[in-house]
Amino acid sequence: MADSNNSKTTSISVRYFAAAADAAGRGGETLDMPTGADLGQVKSALLTKYGPGMERVLSVAAFLVGSELTRDLTALAGTQVDVLPPFAGG
Numbered sequence: 323m324a325d326s327n328n329s330k331t332t333s334i335s336v337r338y339f340a341a342a343a344d345a346a347g348r349g350g351e352t353l354d355m356p357t358g359a360d361l362g363q364v365k366s367a368l369l370t371k372y373g374p375g376m377e378r379v380l381s382v383a384a385f386l387v388g389s390e391l392t393r394d395l396t397a398l399a400g401t402q403v404d405v406l407p408p409f410a411g412g
Contacts, residue, residue, distance in 0.1 A: 330357040334364065335402040342383060342405040345375040355399065361385050362395035364403055383407045 337350040346368075353367055364385075368376050384393050386404035 331355060332357045332359070332401070334359065334399050336364065336368070337402070337404045339404065339406055340409060341379045341407040342376070345372055345379045359399045360395060361387070361392070361397050361399055361403065364399050365395060368405075379407050380405070 331354045334353050334355050335350065336353055338346045338348065343349050353364065355363060355367065365380055368380065384391050384406050385397075386392075386406055387397060387400050387402070390397070391406070
């Protein structure tokens with residue numbers, strides 16, 4: 323049988339805030355990613371989809387996965403990832 327039977331995907335809800343929403347042109351979307359994808363894989367998918375504007379944002383952004391705010395690209399993405407660029411102000 324083909325190896326594709328062993329490749330499983332999962333839907334990850336990605337929400338964008340501030341400059342990330344501007345770069346994506348939307349407030350969120352659902353990505354189909356390999357099961358067990360890490361934040362590095364999500365970041366790579368977003369860079370491929372949105373290009374240099376998103377690259378600038380993601381170079382300084384943090385990710386909220388569950389209740390954990392992280393910049394660790396080896397962290398598992400789970401089912402929802404919030405992209406949080408630095409916010410100006412207080």
